[in-house]
Amino acid sequence: MSGQTAQLNAIVAQRIEVSPGLIILRAVPDGWELPDFEPGQFAVLGWPGTAPRHEVSDPEEERANPDKIIRRAYSIASSSVANEHLELYIVLVPSGVLTPRLFALSVGDRLWLSPKFSGLFTLDEVPPDQHVLLISTGTGLAPYMSMLRSHLVCDEPRRFAVIHGARHSWDLGYRSELMTLDRMCANLTYIATISRPEEEPAPWAGETGYIQEVWQRGVLEESSEFRGSPEDTHVFLCGNPSMIITMADLLTGRGFKEHRRNDPGNLHVERYW
Ligand SMILES: Cc1cc2nc3c(=O)[nH]c(=O)nc-3n(C[C@H](O)[C@H](O)[C@H](O)COP(=O)(O)OP(=O)(O)OC[C@H]3O[C@@H](n4cnc5c(N)ncnc54)[C@H](O)[C@@H]3O)c2cc1C
16 A cells, blocks of 8 residues: 555545536545534645546646655534545546546545534534524525525524525425425525526526625515624624625625634635635
8 A cells, every 4th residue: 555545544435426516425434533624624635646537628738746744624414423434526627636536436446535624614612592594506505505504493483494505406406405404494584596598498487686786676685584793693694705805895884793712703614715
C-alpha cells in the first residue's frame, strides 16, 4: 500500500446522481466512529492528485505535486442524530482540482475524510423561540438538510422555511424529501425556484427567477404564516456569492444584522467560494 493510499480512511457507501454534474455522496469511516457534529458544520474530503478526472471535466495542467492528497470542505447533509453515514451534496466544477476527481468515485472506493468536523454555520446560537429561514442556491442546501433532518419537529411552534434556487427543476436536489416534509409538517414551508424556466421540457408550475426576486415578490408571506421579520426570525444564507450579497443587502435593509462570533446577529452566512 502506498503512503497516500494508506491515508484513505473512509469508503464510498453510495453515489447518487441527482443530475449531470450533481451528486449525493455517502461515506462511512473505515474502522473508526463518525465524530459528533452540529448540523450545518462541514467535513473535509480528500483524494489523491494522481486519481483520474471524470470524463466531463476540463483538462488539467500537470500538477506540481501529484502525490499530495487534495482536500476541500463540504457541508454535511446527513442527520447528526442518525449518524450512520456522512452525506455530502457536491456540484462538479469542470475546471476544478478536486470535484472532477470526486465525480469519478464509485461505490467501494476509498477516500480521505477529516477525523473531525467544524464550522459555526449552525443553529447553536439561535434561541429556540426564534423561527428559522434557510435560503440557498445549488449545493448550499446541504447544511439545511442536516439541520432539518436533525432538528425539525413537526407541529412545534418554531417555524422553518426553505427557499431553494437552481437553474433547472432537475437540479433541485432533495426536492421529494422537502415536498414530503412540507406536506407533513405544518411548521415547514418549502419554496423552490428555477432561473431558466424556458429550458424546461415540460411546463414548470413552481416559482421562477432568482431567489432575491422570489423574496421581493413576497412569495414566502403569501404561501405561509412565515413573516420573516428580524424580531422573531434568524436567516441563513448559503450558495452563490451574488445571491448572498444581494440577499444580505435586502435583509440588512429590513433590520437583520449579520451574525459574527463576537457580535451576535440574526443573519448567518456561509461562503463556499
Ligand atoms: C465551509 C465550506 C463548505 C462547502 N460545502 C460545499 C458543499 O456542500 N458542496 C459543494 O459542492 N461545495 C462545497 N464547498 C466548496 C468546495 O470546498 C470546493 O471549493 C468546490 O468543490 C470546488 O473544488 P475544486 O477543487 O473542484 O475546485 P477548485 O480548483 O478549488 O476551485 C476552482 C474555482 O471554482 C469556483 N467554485 C468553487 N466552488 C464552486 C461551486 N460550488 N460552484 C461554482 N463554482 C465554484 C471558485 O471560484 C474556485 O476558485 C464548500 C466550501 C466551504 C468553504
